[in-house]
Amino acid sequence: MKLRNRSHTGVRNRQSRRLAAAVAPASVEVTPRFIRVGDGYAATLVVTGYPAEVGPAWLEPLLSWPGRLELALHIDPLAAPVAAARLRDQRARFESSRRVDAGRGKLADPVVEAAAEDAADLADRLTRGAAKLFRVGLYLTVHARTEDELLEACAQVKTAAASTLIEVQPATWRHLAGWSTTLPLATDSLQMRRTMDTAALAAAFPLASADLPAPLPGDPPTEGGVLYGVNPDSQGVVWWDRWAQENHNSVVLARSGAGKSYFVKLEILRNLYQRVQVAVIDPEDEYLRLADAVGGTVVRLGMAGVKVNPFDLPTGDSRPDVLTRRGLFAHTLIAVLLGEQPPPAERAALDRAILTAYRQAGITADPATHHRPAPLLRDLEACLHGDDDPAARQLAARLAPWVHGSFSHLFDAPTTTRPDGHLVVWSLRHLPEELRTVGILLALDAIWRQVDTPGWSHVRRLVVVDEAWLLMRDGEGARFLFRMSKAARKRHAGLAVITQDVADVLGSDLGQAVVANAATQVLLKQAPQAIDGIGGAFGLTAGERRLLLAARVGTGLLISGTSRTSFEAVASAAEHELCTTRPSDLAHLDDEEDL
Template identity: 80%
Template sequence: MKTRTRKPHQDAPRSGASSALAATTAPASVEVTPRHLRVGDGYAATLVVTGYPAEVGPAWLEPLLSWPGRLDLALHIDPIPVPTAAARLRTQRARFESSRRSDAVKGKLSDPYVEAAADDAADLADRLARGAAKLFRVGLYLTVHARTEPELLDACAQVKAAAASTLIEVQPATWRHLPGWTTTLPLATDSLQMRRTMDTQALAAAFPLASADLPAPLPGDPAETGGVLYGINPDSQGIVWWDRWSQENYNSIVLARSGAGKSYFVKLDILRQLYQRVQVAVIDPEDEYLRLADAVGGTIVRLGGTGVKINPFDLPVGDTRPDVLTRRGLFLHTLIAVLLAEVPPPAERAALDRAILAVYRQAGITADPATHHRPAPLLRDLATVLDNDADPAAAQLAARLAPWVHGSFAGLFDAPTTTRPDGHLVVWSLRQLPDELRTVGTLLALDAIWRSVDAPGPAGIGVRRLVVVDEAWLLMRDGEGAKFLFKMSKAGRKRNAGLSVVTQDVADVLSTDLGQAVVANAVTQILLKQAPQAIDQVADAFGLTAGERRMLLSARVGHGLLICGANRTGFEAISSRAEHALATTKPSDLAGLGDEEVEL
């Protein structure tokens, strides 16, 4: 027998706000069969808990709550008045005592089950009389959801197995799946009325009714096919599998104190993204990613190294858009502001703008794309144009740029670009740059990466790119650099690119409006071990509970918290032996590796 229930027609009269809400939120149809329901475009079946273990411990419902699928668990609780509970206990104890005396008169050995039940009833009666416990009538029901009927059968079998692991017996609500489904909805109505008496201690051990794992896809949603392994959930021992490319945006932020394992985790993420044919670019301040790049055949650009030059005046290769020269001029304004550690005054900015246009004209480069293949000017050419300008502001600006043109900092800009970074993994190494050039080097690397991300044409269609900025506080502490990073976090999604910001200096990220904006534009948020001095700021920014604060303060290396909107779960980063050899930076581990070859 099948029955079908449909929503009333839109023009039918409604009685009150509840009818309007039901018409809005109810499924399009409900098809009832003896063994399952078809709710909308999915299937559901209700299981009733009929047998409970003799003793339960804390979180005894965890195996059901952490089942990796969609499972609605409803716990209906009705308190029993104390006089009624005491009378029932007296009756139950009288039955146990009668059974014990009857066995003794007949010369039988005492039944251990009766003895145990009698002792438990006596202990419960004592606690009830002292007010240390109460009795409740409890009904526990499970509704399992799936996309198809075969998947529903498999899911129900898995839920039964998970329940049996904790000595919980479940039975299907055959012929009563519709009342079972409504019982597990948030309506506070128990239509099945299959209850069991529990005391306060056993009932309290069932809370909290929350799962430590990420939610499974809803029925009707397409199956997830992407993603990478983040690690193991220490609470449920489940797999934490995450796909940043299926989220609202593809950005992530990793915050942790020094030594918490943030670079180790990021290297594992990079390696697993490469398995998915994602092109990755890394800004590496401490040469932590070089062994990984060598192992996978990536490209390494050592800024500050002998013969390595970057010309910020270069125009993007193959970009024929009419505004390419204008966009390059705007970037040069940002670069000069970073070189000077401040935005130039209006008079100097006007002189700079004139000089940028003039230096390109001297090189024969105009807005016509046909001229963009000509050799680009250098920073010293810009300084020469400023010197020849009659405006005193231009001469002042040229004097301020002297250390970058003729002085100690000129080595990075005094020749045309010597390398064209290309490949599935490009690592921009900044370790050989002095501290005074770190921010500038990071900005130049980001600009080169952005030009590859923003490149027009069929080469960029369908290619996913991930940009990793390690030790992002180097750029966050500079206003113009932080603006450039914010631009990448906002505009990367439209170009099929994601930004991963990694930093140990939480204050530099959260203390500025631009830093908070970068965090707000990262759907995937990773928090590893935090310092006590920064935990209050982190807790306020990410809405951490007291338990999550304690977890992050005492977390071991590689343990952390994955946050995505309302979803959050703990995880422990795990790796294979080959991955560990590429990701670790411990001197003891590196000494043990020696010259051993790593095969992926």
């Protein structure tokens, strides 16, 4: 029996050594001012002074500091007899100081008077059992990549602490002990303690705020942004600026009826106030009332007389590779029309036909020819028929439904509508289901031609793709959307992807890449069948999952990096009239218009 226990102990020791070798830093260098752990630097600050009074979440300025900061709070309860004895001694010292000052004819020290009153009040609460005393040590370990960055980070943390009257001092010559103290080992190697009562200690919790972190003291105030809503937990205002993030993209994921289009329309309206130009892909005519109210332009794809020529060249773009880029888009369009990437022989024939069609229309690489009318899809098919390669004729036959058949009405004439204005809505409601994906691609291409035009990079543009699952289910369409999400930031544009089919977005590598390239992520109410996928993709806690499962309409979670907060969209009466799609609200508005 003893041998077996030794064997098990040896196995555990070997497992512990292997774990330590895997997760421990390669080396630790100790200096008076900091320690170097692996490739980074760290320094520990000890809280030595506390404010006389604290309010709820008094540690928030430290917890919301944007850098890497490890905060450790070591708490040891004091036994009631020990606490009473120490408090009695403290009160005796205060009383002795007051009597000495009175005997010498000195005025009373206000600091001593306040401390004596606080001690008397604490003694009274301690006697009645309304409070307890604790020995508390508060330590902060700041991490940085270089020594200079560490010094600057420590200065910022000291400033943040000073904003709430907290005094901190570096653990000079004891940074190794400080670093180990802030590790999750439940060991206080510094033993720099301060006695606190229950109320002061409870005010330090929870260790995370429900609101987004505020700017650090001394930082310039933030400008811009729009109102997203109100935090239902703290009643704080959720104000967010997508244009101040590392990229301007966003994703909105929610089940049907959760209020995602309502929320997006509010954001569009509030961005229009700030001179942002917005283009919307609208599959269900949900944005027409908004467009009509603000004087926007509506392009109704599928309606009689509305044509879009995918071979149009960008207006005002004189770059030498314009024709090449239009040819590459033509390849993407044909792949979407056919539902697959053509075989290599057909792709080669298609490339020849594209160049021939432009050449026959009098358009070459010379920018002076780019104002001429662009060829149509039927011109491309004629070039394929004129090619001696059998693969070209095969491809022409496959394109027949889009040139002469049931799907030809969208491409059989030059473009009839110029999509200009501060708000352009591309309506897809009148397109057959078989043409929805193609319609989204054509609209996105027309939008991208405007975004990519040189000389307009100073204008902020927001591209909204509602029901993006229609495009994500097609490989070429998903790749086009991914390329736009990657390149939009360099052109001062943002891509907003909205979808109710979470599986189509998170179930593919391209969909996950689109989500990963969105600095602003909004999750509204989710279906129980999708919550596991959503929770795994966004690292949701159990409480956040419950929030999204039981969320009311328009209530959700805003996520950006390590910052996340819940919010409830709020709107004025005028905004609600423009954004609502609830049948009862629309019927009421129609009745008022009739009156």
